[in-house]
Amino acid sequence: MASTVISDKRPGYGRLLRTPGALSFLLPGFAARQPFAMLTIGIVLLVQHTTGSFGSAGAVAAVTGVSMALFAPQSGKLADRFGQRAVLIPGVLVHTASVSLLVVLALSDAPLWALFLAAVPAGASVPQVGPMVRARWAAKLDGTPLMPTAAAFESVTDEFTFVVGPVLATALCTGVHPAAGLIAEAALTLFGGLFFAAQRATQPAFGASSATAGEPRRSALSIPGVRVLVVAFLGIGSVFGGMQVSLTAFTEEIGNPGANGLLYGVFAAGNMLAGIAMGAVAWKTGPRRRLILGYAGLTVAASLLWTTHSVLLLGALGLVVGLCIAPALITGYTIVETLIPASARTEAFTWLTGAVALGQAAAVTVAGRLADAHGASTGFLVPMVGTALALVTLLALRSRLKPRETSRVAARGIGHRVPVAVD
Numbered sequence: 001m002a003s004t005v006i007s008d009k010r011p012g013y014g015r016l017l018r019t020p021g022a023l024s025f026l027l028p029g030f031a032a033r034q035p036f037a038m039l040t041i042g043i044v045l046l047v048q049h050t051t052g053s054f055g056s057a058g059a060v061a062a063v064t065g066v067s068m069a070l071f072a073p074q075s076g077k078l079a080d081r082f083g084q085r086a087v088l089i090p091g092v093l094v095h096t097a098s099v100s101l102l103v104v105l106a107l108s109d110a111p112l113w114a115l116f117l118a119a120v121p122a123g124a125s126v127p128q129v130g131p132m133v134r135a136r137w138a139a140k141l142d143g144t145p146l147m148p149t150a151a152a153f154e155s156v157t158d159e160f161t162f163v164v165g166p167v168l169a170t171a172l173c174t175g176v177h178p179a180a181g182l183i184a185e186a187a188l189t190l191f192g193g194l195f196f197a198a199q200r201a202t203q204p205a206f207g208a209s210s211a212t213a214g215e216p217r218r219s220a221l222s223i224p225g226v227r228v229l230v231v232a233f234l235g236i237g238s239v240f241g242g243m244q245v246s247l248t249a250f251t252e253e254i255g256n257p258g259a260n261g262l263l264y265g266v267f268a269a270g271n272m273l274a275g276i277a278m279g280a281v282a283w284k285t286g287p288r289r290r291l292i293l294g295y296a297g298l299t300v301a302a303s304l305l306w307t308t309h310s311v312l313l314l315g316a317l318g319l320v321v322g323l324c325i326a327p328a329l330i331t332g333y334t335i336v337e338t339l340i341p342a343s344a345r346t347e348a349f350t351w352l353t354g355a356v357a358l359g360q361a362a363a364v365t366v367a368g369r370l371a372d373a374h375g376a377s378t379g380f381l382v383p384m385v386g387t388a389l390a391l392v393t394l395l396a397l398r399s400r401l402k403p404r405e406t407s408r409v410a411a412r413g414i415g416h417r418v419p420v421a422v423d
Contacts, residue, residue, distance in 0.1 A: 037164070070124070239298070
């Protein structure tokens with residue numbers, strides 16, 4: 001009988017993309033995840049146009065972010081139990097209807113409380129396509145050297161999404177109509193989400209078929225290591241939120257608001273470059289040690305942001321911060337896959353994604369208040385504090401990140417178990 005051999009040479013993106021069936025979910029998945037990055041900026045631009053208040057616009061957007069962070073893990077849990085398709089189809093329909101209602105209310109000069117109410121289901125129903133794509137990779141590559149490459153690829157895709165999505169939404173809102181960004185977001189969610197849901201062949205096993213034999217079903221959050229990673233990802237979210245607000249405040253403070261897009265683009269470019277590099281390296285150091293070292297670098301870089309007072313220095317430091325984020329994100333996703341049973345994969349990934357969104361929402365609020373009251377530089381204290389607290393948690397509870405004893409190689413024809421590196 002022929003056997004499948006996993007090569008020891010460095011796994012690259014070309015090899016990853018040649019994985020059977022990968023393109024069938026990657027292409028629709030890329031389209032379906034674009035709205036995720038368009039929603040917040042689309043709400044801010046529309047609500048600010050109709051109310052004349054950035055404060056009100058930011059508050060409505062924050063409600064959406066918090067709602068998504070709270071409900072995303074439940075969506076992931078349902079996907080693990082009933083399948084991605086069963087969750088996606090009603091989810092995209094509810095999201096499209098909720099965003100459409102929000103647009104109508106905003107254009108009708110509805111009271112702010114009505115916008116808050118509409119923002120709750122709009123955020124709660126955001127399709128968790130990114131975690132679902134990661135779950136499909138994990139189902140195909142479980143235990144193989146390509147899993148870190150897949151995590152890096154997804155990080156680069158996420159970052160590219162957060163570059164393209166806001167630019168597209170802004171262009172539509174400013175060049176077509178203030179509501180055009182949200183209308184496009186709803187349309188992409190509907191058609192992209194349904195197209196992704198139609199890819200049944202690559203959908204991971206769900207329900208009883210995804211559970212490990214003899215192992216009771218449990219929530220991903222009941223696993224101590226997952227809770228530690230949630231704290232780490234909250235800290236990463238504080239960097240994203242703090243950078244968005246503080247860079248805007250800084251460029252306005254120096255009278256050069258046009259530099260905001262450039263500075264944030266440099267920050268995002270650093271993240272993308274590091275993500276590409278992470279996927280091209282065959283690591284000999286274990287993921288737990290890589291996470292701690294990478295997070296320490298991120299904390300140091302984020303702690304220096306508030307000291308800079310020039311565009312050039314802030315751009316250079318922002319690049320360094322971006323370079324440090326991708327290793328922490330990618331390694332976190334790599335570790336969580338070793339901590340959880342297959343029956344809780346999507347839920348675990350959505351807890352991490354939700355933690356980033358929650359940390360970002362909190363950071364936007366706190367950094368905005370600090371910048372308003374004490375100047376733009378104080379807003380950069382939020383990433384410093386967020387990452388420092390998360391690093392302390394990682395160091396104190398690093399033993400909880402020890403993976404399950406073995407990880408089954410998912411490649412067809414390989415039935416043995418292989419040890420997983422810890423440090």
